[in-house]
Amino acid sequence: MKRNTWQREAVREALDDTEGFISAQALHSTLHASGSPIGLATVYRALGDLASSGEADSLQSPEGEALYRACSTTGHHHHLICRNCGLTVEIAADEVEAWAKGVAAEHGFTQAAHVVDVFGLCANCTKLVVADGADSKVEADRG
Numbered sequence: 001m002k003r004n005t006w007q008r009e010a011v012r013e014a015l016d017d018t019e020g021f022i023s024a025q026a027l028h029s030t031l032h033a034s035g036s037p038i039g040l041a042t043v044y045r046a047l048g049d050l051a052s053s054g055e056a057d058s059l060q061s062p063e064g065e066a067l068y069r070a071c072s073t074t075g076h077h078h079h080l081i082c083r084n085c086g087l088t089v090e091i092a093a094d095e096v097e098a099w100a101k102g103v104a105a106e107h108g109f110t111q112a113a114h115v116v117d118v119f120g121l122c123a124n125c126t127k128l129v130v131a132d133g134a135d136s137k138v139e140a141d142r143g
């Protein structure tokens with residue numbers, strides 16, 4: 001099926017040009033701004049395709065929104081994601097693989113798959129937060 005190939009390529013290119021994770025809606029706006037006539041439903045479909053073929057990462061934001069990102073690592077892996085700036089680190093997690101397989105087998109499950117992404121604050125954002133915290137402690141000195 002060669003249907004919708006240019007749309008998929010357009011979506012993939014836009015995703016490649018994006019730093020960090022982006023929602024289908026935001027990517028659609030970006031494409032529109034650059035003059036593409038692509039529809040939002042097509043963007044959703046193309047992102048779903050890219051995610052299922054492993055060319056894009058997909059995850060749920062803490063707010064429950066589906067987010068996508070061009071993936072630099074092929075094959076199964078996990079992510080550390082900064083919830084403040086969106087920095088993403090691709091990680092292997094051998095312990096998780098062994099645990100997931102083991103716990104599935106224990107319950108008689110086969111073909112088990114899992115998605116594990118860790119959200120937190122990156123080193124830079126942690127520094128910013130610590131600086132903020134120090135500020136609020138100085139409050140007692142004001143007034």
Ligand SMILES: [Zn+2]
Binds near residue numbers: 057077079090
């Ligand atoms: Zn990835």
Ligand SMILES: [Zn+2]
Binds near residue numbers: 082083086087123124
């Ligand atoms: Zn950060």
Ligand SMILES: [Zn+2]
Binds near residue numbers: 076077093096097116
């Ligand atoms: Zn895994």
